[in-house]
Amino acid sequence: MRVMFLGDVVGRSGRRIVVERLPGLIVDLALDFVVVNGENAAGGFGITEEIARDLIDAGADAITLGNHAFDQREALVFIERQPKLLRPVNYPAGTPGRGAGLYMARNGARVLVVNVMGRIYMDPLDDPFAAMEREIAACPLGEQADAVIVDVHAEATSEKQAMGHLLDGRASLVVGTHTHVPTADHQILPHGTAFQSDVGMCGDYDGVIGMDKDEPLHRFTTKIGRARFEPANGEATLCGVVVDVDEVSGLATTIEPIRLGGRLAPAMPRF
């Protein structure tokens, strides 16, 4: 089976390329399952119910979030009625919504998706390593799940790589999000898990992590804020990875980057 993971959708420009290109990619690449990180979809900060629906209508089978999960306060409510929307699993007990879901892929496979947040240089949530042990134990690959996809929303490459190794052989794909820059270290880890430190964003790469560059530059040079952060409006690059998962073992056989449009060098999986 083939799955695709698309990185943090940033603002209108990021939404546009995902909505325009995702339906065709599902057909052209014969994708069985698609996950999209949507934590910056609403003007760079959080997600609304309408935007979540647009991403699902375009083909997202699950939407993950991150530190911006609840920037749009309505997400605290509608996440309860939207089973395809996941927030980091290691928020405190009692947080609205859920951090893991088991979904049916187009090929009939059962796909466990977990969204977990790192703690290095991030707000201190519960232990992401212990949380992942619990989730994987509750729904192990090869038993209740035919594929396991983990979105590690984290800043530090060390923490993401440690999570990849912890889950190596027990997940199909462990992929980082949050830095808004795709890394070029996609690989199959020694025990069969596909890994990439960060999948990058779906947004305009002529900016500062997808935001218009003026205010970030002003703050970095003067240390004083002048205006709100606004998403950059130029043409976005769609950034993701495409992974082939063995239908018997649930482990990965290939991982390839995908980058379409905008300023970054294009990449398209070779099949």
Add this chain to the structure above:
Amino acid sequence: MRVMFLGDVVGRSGRRIVVERLPGLIVDLALDFVVVNGENAAGGFGITEEIARDLIDAGADAITLGNHAFDQREALVFIERQPKLLRPVNYPAGTPGRGAGLYMARNGARVLVVNVMGRIYMDPLDDPFAAMEREIAACPLGEQADAVIVDVHAEATSEKQAMGHLLDGRASLVVGTHTHVPTADHQILPHGTAFQSDVGMCGDYDGVIGMDKDEPLHRFTTKIGRARFEPANGEATLCGVVVDVDEVSGLATTIEPIRLGGRLAPAMPRF
């Protein structure tokens, strides 16, 4: 003219691939100038005089450093007699060594190299943005310098991208180091500066940022240290970027990633 920048050399495995492959690459790619980040060359922590000489003998025209610059205390001394070794320019006044150097490339061009350290999630040095303004003003591209290469040693993608935009049109290449993972966002910024958020490390990618994975995993899961960090010993991937610089303007015409050996997907500039 053509320049190459290689990311943080980590331990014996990283040194080996650089020393073995760099001389051939200089010939094959007709490189006029080579910069290597050496902050992790000595067992993962700092650099010794002997290692610096080995890297220079292999073809490095300048060696940059970072937060590990002085982990080997001897570097505080020998940096004074090794003009090709640069530490971050925004260390306090009085720090041994220098943070910028003007070098002669093989084609006769004058190349300004500056090493500067970010402050987001890093130790607080002097303002990197103001420091770069001073360095660029003292030796502007198109006047005293025919090419300007900047190593932004930093954690946050936002800070590196802001530096890229600040210097866009005034440097040939602004490249990030420190995360030990290559990014796939290489591009020519709107005003002609080549940019990549992080160039990655020259080291073993079956580890945690180039270190053997056991101790990092132990610390992430137990929050208690058990042993020292040791570099991972598997085959390294050489990671860098190759940039063509216009000899009139000093701005970039192409930027291409290079990745050789080890676990990462290979990449070789197309000329």
Add this chain to the structure above:
Amino acid sequence: MRVMFLGDVVGRSGRRIVVERLPGLIVDLALDFVVVNGENAAGGFGITEEIARDLIDAGADAITLGNHAFDQREALVFIERQPKLLRPVNYPAGTPGRGAGLYMARNGARVLVVNVMGRIYMDPLDDPFAAMEREIAACPLGEQADAVIVDVHAEATSEKQAMGHLLDGRASLVVGTHTHVPTADHQILPHGTAFQSDVGMCGDYDGVIGMDKDEPLHRFTTKIGRARFEPANGEATLCGVVVDVDEVSGLATTIEPIRLGGRLAPAMPRF
């Protein structure tokens, strides 16, 4: 001569006690000079021109600030015409206002006041230690200045104590602000500088650093914001230190805490 320093005035409750009590204290304690930290005076965030005037009318000879200096954007403008208002001296060059001022005390003495911000667990400004060396060199105690008062706005006790020792013998008083809790470590350092790690706030101590406790508790337990931070409205405690400065040496002879009103144990200098 006798000087008093009052800590971060927080909101309406903090302003009220300062405005009500300061005029009487100046008379009763025969104060020659008064400094007030005003970074949280306007609803907990920054300071307005009107509030600055109220504090000056009540007897403040200088007002220092901190990381909240420019939360009220009007401060970027009126600080230029209000010489008694100081922002941290280690903001980047070009920041509106000034970080040091030389003032005339009621006894005719020339008092240098400097506001400087720490960097540990704070936004990274310029080097506070180098900045203080420059300010003290430009206006040394016993030469251009008869007294030197330094407000170290910082989080970490280590950084504040290091600053105290760096300036010991060259300042009359080095006092910390920012944690909003008075410390009980007031002392004369070995070379004659009065020191206290933090002077505390003038605000309601039945809250969380002077803010109503509901929202902070909600955020600490749920990791999700629900509302804005609002100052706590209960009766404030005025917190400060009173220091006697030798008129020949400019060094301190006594340092005593002052705490009046509200929930904290009262303290009044014994003269």
Add this chain to the structure above:
Amino acid sequence: MRVMFLGDVVGRSGRRIVVERLPGLIVDLALDFVVVNGENAAGGFGITEEIARDLIDAGADAITLGNHAFDQREALVFIERQPKLLRPVNYPAGTPGRGAGLYMARNGARVLVVNVMGRIYMDPLDDPFAAMEREIAACPLGEQADAVIVDVHAEATSEKQAMGHLLDGRASLVVGTHTHVPTADHQILPHGTAFQSDVGMCGDYDGVIGMDKDEPLHRFTTKIGRARFEPANGEATLCGVVVDVDEVSGLATTIEPIRLGGRLAPAMPRF
């Protein structure tokens, strides 16, 4: 009943004053129960079995720790056989030792002691607020416990105050440690819990948080380490709080600081 809590014992100087003065204080103040924070007792870093025994022999009924708990590796072993030694309760499951203990006081009362670590500007452990809810629920004041003493080992005053309010009415004493500076905000919170943001250290206050000032000053000004941190060797100040607990309600009736010896202003509870 009367309890005393003494802050972080730092090095030989700190140990000396505790061992010399604690036996007499137990008699003179008629103390029923004594807790000592020992995380810096062994040369500033951690605790050894011998030192733990010395503190217990001097009268400590329980010893709490903090981020330096396991700096001396032997503590990972002997903590298992020393029931009076507590490490932060919110270390990951499986950590050697325990974070809470129920002890018999000299007056026969059952005293629950909990050591918990904050996360703001600290290493990210499990949620301290949820952890305290669990501990208090398992052994509530007025039911299984006649007194509850909580050591919040944390950097930020906001987190310590939030913990105080969370537990207000459900603990006898919530006291902070870690900053190595006593605060002057001791108070009985509205629902009856005694609170002080930080109890300070038992150590030499002519240093930087109890360490010899040379190396910290060198690092703050040069950003480069030169030597190891060593405890300051001057005469220590013993710092703590003394709290009277109502034997019916288990809530506090008074909280008074105690400071003896060394450089700080002396304080002695008035009974």
